[in-house]
Amino acid sequence: MATKPPQIAILGAGTFVRSQYIPRLSEISDLIILKAIWSRTEESARGAVEIARKHFPGVECKWGDNDLDEIIQDKSITAVAVVLAGQSQVDMSLRMLRAGKHVLQEKPAAACISELETALYNYKSIFAEVPGQPIWALAENYRFEPGFVECKKLIADLGKMMSVQVIVEGSMSSSNPYFSSSWRRNFNGGFILDMGVHFIAGLRMLVGCEVVSVSARTSHVDTTLPPPDNVSSVFHLENGCSGVFVMVVSSRSPKIMWRVVGIKGTVQIERGYQGQHGYLVTVFGEDGQSESSFFPFSGVTDELKAFINDVSQQQANKNGGQYEAEPRLSFVEGARDVAVLEAMLESGAKHGALVHVNKF
Structure with a gap:
């Protein structure tokens, strides 16, 4: 007998919900039932629901504390996506869990x-003795991007790792829809932390091991952005290799690149555009020859599919023990990304002092 698709709610109705969650969920609408979208304000909730109803005609519009309590008490809603200001997400997630x-x-x-x-x-x-505890997943689409999945495989053939470079020249200018986001401007680490977790996630995935310590310099140059808006760091990996992480929040010449040099060659992945946005993966062999492949973005869709699959499997497995959820969605993975950036910010505040990364 076919299992009924899980019913989910989205908590949040901002730019990312409207531009990514709703369109990406519409691509996999056969896998879920979007029951409700909630926001703190009626205006915001209605704006998102209007977009969603083109794909999910039955979606309900919810706002305010009373409607939030209704979602919490609604047993038919088995999962929620928490897409709120960074300062309030953890509390809301724990409330839902x-x-x-x-x-x-x-x-x-x-x-x-x-x-x-x-x-x-x-x-x-909360769930120490509970079998089949609710899943707490962390959305990090870089771990699901096909370009990174392929790049990770290629790096395995490089032999001993010698050097790693991560170069991020962002484009967080007034034309970016997130530029005026008030919560990011009042967030610990500002855009460096909010944007930077993506690039650290990519780094950790590619090298396949943890960053153990960092030494960094930070600065605040563009006064239209919250401090700091630049970080240059040397990092040390547990496999003995070292590398550099350079991030500029807003550049006139945007560029995002990871490059891993091994004893048998080099692999590079760079953000690009070939009719659509994606990643160009290039392998440089021992003979000096290079070969490139382009992988369009699909990470948000793929992570949503993985989460929905985990929820469906957990439901089907309710009485049969614990289901092992997709490790790339683990909240702990997200915690490790934050830990690396916090160490860089701490080192920057200490004028480049060596800081060890907290372990999770």
Whole structure:
């Protein structure tokens, strides 16, 4: 007998919900039932629901505390996507988890190490003895991008790793829809943390090991952005290799690139455009020859599919023990991304002092 698709709600109705969540969920509308979209304000909720109804005619519009309580108490809603301001996501996620709902929370996992530690302690203590506990997933589409998946495979053939470079020249100018986002401007680490978790996630995925320590310099040059808006860091990996991470929040010449040099060659992945946005993956062999392939973006869709699959499997497996959820969605993975950036920001505040990365 076919299992009924899980019913989900989206908590949040901002730019990313409207531009990414609704269109991407519409691509996999056979896998889920979008029951409700909630926001703190009626205006925001109605704006998002109007877009969603083109794809999900039955979606309900919810706003305010009373409607939030209705979602919490609605047993038919088995999972929620938490897409709110970074300062309030952890509290909302834990509230939903306590109600027995599976959660996909947008990045960053939290604002700082202390919030992460408290969040994970609370999650574990709530469900310490409960089999089949609700899933707490962290949305990090870079871990699902086909370009990164392919690049990770290619790096395995490079032999001993010698050097890693991550170069990020962002484009967070007034033309960017997130430029005026008030919560990002009042967030610990500003755009460096909010944007930077993506690039650290890409780095950690590609090298296949953890960053153990960093030494960084930070600066604040563009006064239209919150401080800091630049970071240059040397990082050290647990495999013995070192590398550099350079991030400029807003550049006139945007460029985003990861490059891993091994004893048998080099692999590079760079953001690009070939009729559509994606990643150009290039392998440089021992003979000096290079070969490139282009992979269009599909990470948001793929991570949503993985989460929905986990929820469906957990439902089907309710009485048969714990289902192992997709590790790339683990909240702990998101915590490790934040930990690396917090270490860089701490080192920058200490004028380049060596800082060890907190372990999760």
